[in-house]
Amino acid sequence: MDTRKIEDGVRLILEGIGEDPERAGLRDTPKRVAKMYAELFSGLHLPENDLLKPIEGETHDEMVMLKDIPFYSICEHHLLPFIGKAHIAYIPAGQIVGLSDLVKALEHFANRPQVQERLTTQLADIIMKQVRPKGCMVIIDAEHLCMSMRGIKKPGSRTLTSAVRGTFRSRQTTREEMLALLNNHHQ
Numbered sequence: 559m560d561t562r563k564i565e566d567g568v569r570l571i572l573e574g575i576g577e578d579p580e581r582a583g584l585r586d587t588p589k590r591v592a593k594m595y596a597e598l599f600s601g602l603h604l605p606e607n608d609l610l611k612p613i614e615g616e617t618h619d620e621m622v623m624l625k626d627i628p629f630y631s632i633c634e635h636h637l638l639p640f641i642g643k644a645h646i647a648y649i650p651a652g653q654i655v656g657l658s659d660l661v662k663a664l665e666h667f668a669n670r671p672q673v674q675e676r677l678t679t680q681l682a683d684i685i686m687k688q689v690r691p692k693g694c695m696v697i698i699d700a701e702h703l704c705m706s707m708r709g710i711k712k713p714g715s716r717t718l719t720s721a722v723r724g725t726f727r728s729r730q731t732t733r734e735e736m737l738a739l740l741n742n743h744h745q
């Protein structure tokens with residue numbers, strides 16, 4: 559990542575909005591933002607070959623569900639955060655993965671300029687590819703600050719996206735089982 563370019567860019571933005579990038583409060587802002595962006599967009603530069611590692615010797619063939627996983631990502635259209643929760647379910651075809659690996663995979667794809675729809679499908683696709691389950695379903699529920707702070711200004715409105723693969727797509731009862739598990743929590 560070229561942090562010098564980020565710093566130059568932030569300085570230009572400050573000038574563009576009519577600020578003085580040399581005043582005390584702003585002098586170190588380009589550097590701070592560059593450091594922050596390196597962290598927020600770190601997912602662009604990390605390998606994803608084995609994000610999801612099967613747990614040796616463990617098998618299971620019933621639904622596994624991880625819900626209410628908090629995440630932060632950055633909307634690629636406005637470079638403002640979208641913030642929410644992800645729910646991930648899969649039905650193993652034998653092998654299972656560590657739950658923390660699923661959280662890491664979510665963070666991996668969230669740490670880049672994103673749109674919620676793509677974040678949802680990338681997560682479902684990598685689970686299908688690396689865990690090889692019978693099926694999986696990912697639901698993401700998020701608030702986009704670009705909708706809350708500007709434009710239509712609807713604070714609190716949420717966007718829901720889902721990606722459905724394998725048996726979750728072909729069997730309605732499987733989808734219903736996941737949704738029942740999800741809703742159960744919120745009662």
Ligand code: ZN
Binds near residue numbers: 635
């Ligand atoms: Zn946006």
